[in-house]
Amino acid sequence: MEQVQSYIKSNEKQFLDELLEILRIPSVSADSAYAGDVRKTAEFVADKLKSAGADKVELHETAGHPIVYGEKLFDPALPTVLVYGHYDVQPPDPLDLWDSPPFEPVIKKTKLHPEGAIFARGACDDKGQMYMHIKAFEAMMAKDSLPCNVKFMIEGEEEVGSDNLGIFCKANADKLACDVVLLSDTSIIANDVPSITVGLRGLSYVEVELTGPNKDLHSGVYGGAVANPINTLCEMVASLKDENNHITIPGFYDDVEVVSIEDRTKMNEAPFSLETYKKDLEIEDIHGEKGYTTLERTSIRPTLDVNGMWGGYTGEGAKTVLPSKAFAKISMRLVPNQDPDKITQLFSDHFKSIAPKGVKVEVNPHHGGQPAVTPTDTAEYKAAHLAMEKTFGKAPIPQRSGGSIPIVALFEEVFGVKSVLMGFGLDSDDIHSPNEHYGVYNYFKGIETIPYFFHYYNELKKS
Amino acid sequence: MEQVQSYIKSNEKQFLDELLEILRIPSVSADSAYAGDVRKTAEFVADKLKSAGADKVELHETAGHPIVYGEKLFDPALPTVLVYGHYDVQPPDPLDLWDSPPFEPVIKKTKLHPEGAIFARGACDDKGQMYMHIKAFEAMMAKDSLPCNVKFMIEGEEEVGSDNLGIFCKANADKLACDVVLLSDTSIIANDVPSITVGLRGLSYVEVELTGPNKDLHSGVYGGAVANPINTLCEMVASLKDENNHITIPGFYDDVEVVSIEDRTKMNEAPFSLETYKKDLEIEDIHGEKGYTTLERTSIRPTLDVNGMWGGYTGEGAKTVLPSKAFAKISMRLVPNQDPDKITQLFSDHFKSIAPKGVKVEVNPHHGGQPAVTPTDTAEYKAAHLAMEKTFGKAPIPQRSGGSIPIVALFEEVFGVKSVLMGFGLDSDDIHSPNEHYGVYNYFKGIETIPYFFHYYNELKKS
Numbered sequence: 071m072e073q074v075q076s077y078i079k080s081n082e083k084q085f086l087d088e089l090l091e092i093l094r095i096p097s098v099s100a101d102s103a104y105a106g107d108v109r110k111t112a113e114f115v116a117d118k119l120k121s122a123g124a125d126k127v128e129l130h131e132t133a134g135h136p137i138v139y140g141e142k143l144f145d146p147a148l149p150t151v152l153v154y155g156h157y158d159v160q161p162p163d164p165l166d167l168w169d170s171p172p173f174e175p176v177i178k179k180t181k182l183h184p185e186g187a188i189f190a191r192g193a194c195d196d197k198g199q200m201y202m203h204i205k206a207f208e209a210m211m212a213k214d215s216l217p218c219n220v221k222f223m224i225e226g227e228e229e230v231g232s233d234n235l236g237i238f239c240k241a242n243a244d245k246l247a248c249d250v251v252l253l254s255d256t257s258i259i260a261n262d263v264p265s266i267t268v269g270l271r272g273l274s275y276v277e278v279e280l281t282g283p284n285k286d287l288h289s290g291v292y293g294g295a296v297a298n299p300i301n302t303l304c305e306m307v308a309s310l311k312d313e314n315n316h317i318t319i320p321g322f323y324d325d326v327e328v329v330s331i332e333d334r335t336k337m338n339e340a341p342f343s344l345e346t347y348k349k350d351l352e353i354e355d356i357h358g359e360k361g362y363t364t365l366e367r368t369s370i371r372p373t374l375d376v377n378g379m380w381g382g383y384t385g386e387g388a389k390t391v392l393p394s395k396a397f398a399k400i401s402m403r404l405v406p407n408q409d410p411d412k413i414t415q416l417f418s419d420h421f422k423s424i425a426p427k428g429v430k431v432e433v434n435p436h437h438g439g440q441p442a443v444t445p446t447d448t449a450e451y452k453a454a455h456l457a458m459e460k461t462f463g464k465a466p467i468p469q470r471s472g473g474s475i476p477i478v479a480l481f482e483e484v485f486g487v488k489s490v491l492m493g494f495g496l497d498s499d500d501i502h503s504p505n506e507h508y509g510v511y512n513y514f515k516g517i518e519t520i521p522y523f524f525h526y527y528n529e530l531k532k533s
Numbered sequence: 534m535e536q537v538q539s540y541i542k543s544n545e546k547q548f549l550d551e552l553l554e555i556l557r558i559p560s561v562s563a564d565s566a567y568a569g570d571v572r573k574t575a576e577f578v579a580d581k582l583k584s585a586g587a588d589k590v591e592l593h594e595t596a597g598h599p600i601v602y603g604e605k606l607f608d609p610a611l612p613t614v615l616v617y618g619h620y621d622v623q624p625p626d627p628l629d630l631w632d633s634p635p636f637e638p639v640i641k642k643t644k645l646h647p648e649g650a651i652f653a654r655g656a657c658d659d660k661g662q663m664y665m666h667i668k669a670f671e672a673m674m675a676k677d678s679l680p681c682n683v684k685f686m687i688e689g690e691e692e693v694g695s696d697n698l699g700i701f702c703k704a705n706a707d708k709l710a711c712d713v714v715l716l717s718d719t720s721i722i723a724n725d726v727p728s729i730t731v732g733l734r735g736l737s738y739v740e741v742e743l744t745g746p747n748k749d750l751h752s753g754v755y756g757g758a759v760a761n762p763i764n765t766l767c768e769m770v771a772s773l774k775d776e777n778n779h780i781t782i783p784g785f786y787d788d789v790e791v792v793s794i795e796d797r798t799k800m801n802e803a804p805f806s807l808e809t810y811k812k813d814l815e816i817e818d819i820h821g822e823k824g825y826t827t828l829e830r831t832s833i834r835p836t837l838d839v840n841g842m843w844g845g846y847t848g849e850g851a852k853t854v855l856p857s858k859a860f861a862k863i864s865m866r867l868v869p870n871q872d873p874d875k876i877t878q879l880f881s882d883h884f885k886s887i888a889p890k891g892v893k894v895e896v897n898p899h900h901g902g903q904p905a906v907t908p909t910d911t912a913e914y915k916a917a918h919l920a921m922e923k924t925f926g927k928a929p930i931p932q933r934s935g936g937s938i939p940i941v942a943l944f945e946e947v948f949g950v951k952s953v954l955m956g957f958g959l960d961s962d963d964i965h966s967p968n969e970h971y972g973v974y975n976y977f978k979g980i981e982t983i984p985y986f987f988h989y990y991n992e993l994k995k996s
Contacts (some may be wrong), residue, residue: 100851100852101849161850161852163848167748167749230850271753273853275853277851285630285814286966288965289836289838289840290734290866290937291831291934291935293831293864293935294834295819295827296816297819297820298839300839300841300861301771301839304766304768304839304842305770307767307771308770308771309771351750351755353745353759355760356891357758357759358757367757368756371757373752373757374764375752376767376844377763377852378763378854378856379763379844379847380843380844380847382839382842384841384842384843384862385624386565387564388563388692388862388864389623389626389840389862390738390864390937391840391966394630396842397847399845399847399852401851403753403756426818426820427818428816428817428819428820436850437851471754473753502853502854
């Protein structure tokens with residue numbers, strides 16, 4: 071293990087340069103204009119896997135973007151770890167809020183990253199975290215110190231719902247058979263407060279389209295007599311929550327897992343400063359469901375957020391138009407036992423039912439994802455715990471996260487195994503936002519920790 | 534007068550070609566990218582005024598777009614008519630809903646325009662209607678038959694609030710002194726139901742900006758705990774109307790002129806088919822303030838419409854962002870006795886007061902305009918009545934319009950005179966919308982009618 075760590079140490083510059091290189095390719099999976107760059111990124115990943123020592127490296131074609139596969143199988147008696155990651159990124163909009171171009175990575179020091187952070191779209195989510203695994207693999211291979219079989223499955227559609235990954239997994243369940251899935255696409259509480267994610271929210275994401283009159287109208291001639299689809303959309307969206315910020319969709323909370331008072335108490339003992347939280351976001355007050363703390367609202371409670379909305383004239387100056395159409399992208403984060411398909415259906419039925427007669431409503435589902443909770447009494451959780459304790463010098467805290475990684479539920483369903491969510495980002499790393507970044511410290515901490523995970527996992531499986 | 538009419542007849546092709554030429558220049562005043570084209574259009578108008586026989590033609594520079602001035606003064610004893618019009622146009626968005634490019638005019642037959650209509654941005658509002666006056670002037674000058682002094686004031690900022698016109702009028706009140714203002718920027722009920730506009734709604738137009746967190750956030754990590762500015766904007770906009778579609782801004786209705794039951798009854802006798810209205814707009818039902826008919830809702834009652842709204846991710850696919858900002862353009866149509874500045878202030882105070890603590894609100898006023906009612910017992914109204922009766926073969930109906938022409942109140946204030954709103958468009962001409970058009974019949978009907986207005990006005994002022 072010392073040799074592995076010293077290999078990492080002596081290759082730091084190379085490892086960092088390669089990350090910057092992959093960050094320069096704009097692999098925006100949501101926008102078909104970037105399809106060529108998405109493929110280029112897949113090829114980059116495949117190349118690096120191959121040169122690190124993986125066998126059977128290939129780009130598996132899908133109806134969308136390709137999945138990169140590679141493996142190193144030593145002995146069927148050894149445990150097999152399937153490493154999952156994604157090489158696609160969120161769209162960089164709004165571009166004007168970036169301090170440096172999203173696909174021209176720069177390293178700058180920040181308060182939370184005194185050793186410097188890499189600023190680029192995908193730096194943390196997930197190119198930086200995914201690439202740690204390839205470099206840790208390279209180090210273990212270089213020093214003949216890989217104590218498990220390993221398979222890599224790196225996809226290019228995580229940010230658009232992983233539809234084709236599901237198909238790929240089901241069609242290749244034998245090839246992908248494993249004892250555990252290991253992924254780094256989550257965060258730790260702080261660089262001196264390591265944590266492991268044990269719960270994830272699910273997701274239902276819909277796009278709604280309202281049509282009022284069949285064309286844009288003059289708001290003076292028709293205003294007051296015809297339903298304005300923007301006003302109507304506002305009224306419909308507003309009605310989705312009551313005065314306590316409870317969601318009003320009938321049946322929405324029916325399946326929500328009730329967390330015990332003991333667990334909630336424990337959860338609220340995690341280090342958290344409301345003052346720092348408000349100060350960091352420059353908000354005067356928080357805002358959420360009555361009866362729950364901020365930590366609870368972002369982990370054990372479902373949400374409903376408008377992620378985008380548009381309609382009418384949005385250019386410079388004033389235009390007195392009564393628009394024909396209005397649109398919104400709306401997502402709901404779900405908690406254990408809520409089913410995304412059921413919630414999408416409940417939303418759709420309810421949303422259509424509340425529309426006034428003067429407008430037509432369409433509801434189009436985007437991707438969804440199952441919520442997930444991982445146990446802490448497994449060999450894989452313990453291995454991650456020991457690995458992080460070793461490199462951070464401090465035991466990691468099990469933590470529920472507000473985000474969604476829908477494929478965790480998929481892996482459980484198809485492979486019958488649990489996942490280990492050993493992420494190294496910070497919540498403040500601005501993933502999905504302008505100026506996304508990832509600490510250089512965190513990048514190397516991840517590369518150092520991963521070989522320990524393999525080490526302890528092998529040990530624990532033997533015993 | 535016969536000679537004037539036969540001059541018009543024999544120059545029809547030339548008059549139409551010139552209109553098509555000015556329609557090709559994209560004089561979008563709201564968008565600074567078009568500033569050069571706006572000026573080109575002003576120069577076109579000045580050239581045509583000059584060649585028609587106007588004196589002292591000049592482009593008066595303003596802080597924004599220039600005002601075209603020209604005059605023909607015969608005798609101080611004759612009445613003086615100030616012709617007002619505007620050469621700027623609304624933005625053509627959304628472009629993809631146009632059947633032909635907005636600045637490449639084409640003539641096509643429609644159900645309501647069996648003789649053909651000119652399709653182009655500004656065809657009706659107001660290039661087509663403004664240009665009728667220049668051509669009628671040319672015809673009267675060519676045949677030495679102009680029985681009044683005339684002054685032209687054609688501005689380029691009507692669609693953005695006419696701020697600089699107010700300054701110009703006040704600074705040049707002597708030069709612009711007149712007995713009446715004549716303008717064509719309104720509509721008739723139908724080609725066989727002529728009408729004259731005697732009431733206009735005022736306008737208050739604001740842009741609001743909501744800021745939640747200081748940057749876009751990941752909706753999984755922060756969703757449920759931080760006020761989402763789009764959801765919040767929806768809630769705030771929705772709360773501006775109650776279940777009867779009454780506007781809830783305190784004091785909003787305080788100054789609204791109460792129209793008598795007799796006048797309302799008379800108003801509702803105007804030809805109007807609710808079935809045709811709904812069918813034309815392809816809406817299942819109308820929608821408006823409880824207790825009023827469609828004709829009343831669009832004329833004697835104030836309104837509040839969102840003209841544009843945007844925030845978050847509006848591109849292809851799905852992005853799980855909790856945005857930092859959300860925006861809306863909101864306009865209120867006002868009725869007699871409501872003051873735009875007061876209403877803008879009431880809106881601003883109320884809107885800020887209803888914002889939750891987690892968001893910051895900015896309210897920026899765009900242009901406003903006073904509502905106006907013109908009397909029907911004046912020489913100018915009677916002259917317009919007789920002129921239209923002559924050319925349409927039918928007495929025109931006095932009618933209140935839902936739109937706003939804020940400068941009518943300005944003219945009354947600065948010049949102490951009334952305006953005559955002798956428009957020739959149809960409400961169905963899609964002004965401010967894609968596929969704006971103006972009937973070829975209406976264009977020539979206007980050119981024919983205007984000389985009769987001058988004739989009768991002179992006669993009535995003498996008597």
